[in-house]
Amino acid sequence: MKITNICCIGAGYVGGPTMAVIAKKNPHIKVTIVDINAERIAAWNNKDVSKLPIYEPGLAEIVEETRGKNLFFSTEIDKTIAASEMIFISVNTPTKTYGKGKGMAADLKYVELCARNIAEVATTDKIVVEKSTLPVRTAQAIKSILHNTGSNVKFDILSNPEFLAEGTAVQDLLSPDRVLIGGESEDAIESLAAIYGSWVPQERILRTNVWSSELSKLTANAFLAQRISSINAISELCEHTEANVNEVAKAIGMDSRIGPKFLNASIGFGGSCFQKDILNLVYIARSYNLNAVADYWEQVIILNDHQKRRFSDNLISTLYNTVSGKKIAMLGWAFKKDTNDTRESAAIYVADHLLNEQANIAVYDPKVNSEKVQADLNYLNTRSNEENKDLVKYYDDPYEVSKDAHAIAIMTEWDEFKTYDWQRIYEQMKKPAFIFDGRNILNKKEMTKIGFEYSSIGQ
């Protein structure tokens, strides 16, 4: 099928950057991203591209270049679906918070709503592309909804999971390790492959069956998260044996079978995907009674929770077993550097734990605002919104946040943290001045020389 109009449902961290790059590389195709969230669409349409709803290095420039030419953001969902030959479903698939599978399974209600919406308004043949991360065999459900409309419209369903990482989304999209397309209809697969073919070499475009494609995304995230939990498990052992986790990581990473990436010990992984996708994998395995498989992957999450907990426990015990009334400055709130996304950020859970111990939390993050910090804590429902407001203060300046603090906790690996005047920070803190480096980004020798009581992960 010749594609001249693309609709993407969901203007989020995946839909926005992915479609911006598709539009840039396919100037002959009109790409429209739709969303039910009118505020988000308005932000994408903001004349000032520094105010886009999503921060990703390089994204604003691409949006500026393509927006209004062949990239559009709209709330007119029905009209856009009707006018497009290809529709990407890129909506959120969070962990279910109710009913069967609560806390484990993926909540597919948004995906199903999209399928029903497409079924309702389509009058011409469509290729429907699953871009959201979905449990293996979801395409079956989408197919069943689309094929039971009673109309003569033909729908082809493709799975095309997204492997971009937040913080490097644009780079990942411009030169992906691979693009994965799963489907039944060769014609539909090639229509999508042609779009990526505008900039991705053919040998990097993999064609598989739908189920392999769906399962590959869950598996990729499970493997990535497992690496983090593996090195974090070793970090705890290092702390008890005087081994240094950075040295161990370097030594094992030089083995070409292991490789050096994704071996940084830390406070644990966050982000909207790793935990939810592993929980989903565990849920699926259990639903087939594969309990050994489920237990194996569940351990990745258990270790990650343990790592966050042990970071805050260590902070409290080092501060003489009490943080009550003490100012703890948190540098970083985003779940990783170069993004404003805070979903499942370790900072939220560490802050919550410290708040339970009556700490005063002070936060600074280069890209996250105070409303987001409050909303993340309020969402946990551990205490009233008023209490959170009282106990958590937000600062726009890294030197202000650390003034009179008893301790600094580094939660995100933002590059700018490395370049601060740490002598100046030291001078204005309460003494002894503690640093808990949850990302191992500062130099222990230098920090100790200034006078800090410095502790990091696995050293």
Ligand code: NAI
């Ligand atoms: P997001 O929450 O940032 O964006 C989803 C958007 O879909 C929201 O703006 C929401 O308003 C909209 N939406 C929900 N239901 C809708 C409906 N019926 N009609 C129109 N719009 C609707 O989510 P994000 O992060 O973009 O993730 C989307 C999917 O991509 C998820 O399945 C996620 O697992 C997957 N993914 C995410 C990655 C990431 O790094 N964030 C990477 C790879 C995959």
